[in-house]
Amino acid sequence: xxxITQAPTSQILAAGRRMTLRCTQDMRHNAMYWYRxxxxxxxxxxxxxNTAGTTGKGEVPDGYSVSRANTDDFPLTxxxxxxxxxxxxxxxxxxxxxxxxxxxxxxGTRLTVL
Amino acid sequence: xxxxxxxxxxxxxxxxxxxxxxxxxxxGFNGLFWYQQHAGEAPTFLxxxxxxxxxxxxRFSSFxxxxxxxxxxxLKELQxxxxxxxxxxxxxxxxxxxxxxxTKLIIKP
Numbered sequence: 203x204x205x206i207t208q209a210p211t212s213q214i215l216a217a218g219r220r221m222t223l224r225c226t227q228d229m230r231h232n233a234m235y236w237y238r239x240x241x242x243x244x245x246x247x248x249x250x251x252n253t254a255g256t257t258g259k260g261e262v263p264d265g266y267s268v269s270r271a272n273t274d275d276f277p278l279t280x281x282x283x284x285x286x287x288x289x290x291x292x293x294x295x296x297x298x299x300x301x302x303x304x305x306x307x308x309x310g311t312r313l314t315v316l
Numbered sequence: 317x318x319x320x321x322x323x324x325x326x327x328x329x330x331x332x333x334x335x336x337x338x339x340x341x342x343x344g345f346n347g348l349f350w351y352q353q354h355a356g357e358a359p360t361f362l363x364x365x366x367x368x369x370x371x372x373x374x375r376f377s378s379f380x381x382x383x384x385x386x387x388x389x390x391l392k393e394l395q396x397x398x399x400x401x402x403x404x405x406x407x408x409x410x411x412x413x414x415x416x417x418x419t420k421l422i423i424k425p
Binding site (some may be wrong): 242243244245246247292298302304305306307308309310 | 324346347349357358359360361364366403405407408411412413414415416417418
């Protein structure tokens with residue numbers, strides 16, 4: 203059982219390029235999330251999805267988009283990367299939507315935008 | 317605004333006990349989580365409190381006082397592998413999860 207996988211593990215990207223971070227879970231969880239984690243700051247929610255076919259904006263959605271075509275996959279796209287998007291990105295899932303439900307995290311993607 | 321406060325860093329000795337505090341000011345309260353995150357790894361769940369009091373789970377315990385907006389994580393019989401960051405997160409009235417910046421715990425032999 204893999205849990206949640208993310209790809210790539212790390213990436214260096216030129217500013218202005220488009221990039222999609224992949225996230226797949228095999229736990230049949232309804233809800234999925236994308237966070238970014240920067241030094242000295244807490245995890246910040248970018249986008250979330252409470253169930254397949256629906257998505258919502260989190261605290262810092264600008265410059266990012268997501269889709270949830272099925273239960274397992276939740277890709278995050280940076281349409282035109284900027285240096286301020288340099289961060290570690292974590293995908294997570296939970297059995298139900300945000301709230302009193304334990305979230306399971308993927309291993310993260312370390313993204314550097316130059 | 318919503319705010320979660322934790323100490324940035326703490327140091328403790330192997331075999332000792334350490335208490336990591338978390339205070340919060342949020343719009344409503346529907347529970348509080350503690351997660352552990354080793355350097356370069358993903359956060360993993362430690363505990364969830366929604367009622368006042370102490371929840372014990374092996375060497376780790378978590379305490380909550382809703383009236384004081386306060387929680388702590390107590391780690392006993394510290395081991396070197398407990399060196400990690402400990403993240404406090406509160407579920408607000410909209411069932412949104414608000415994360416603290418985390419406390420980096422350094423264990424010395």
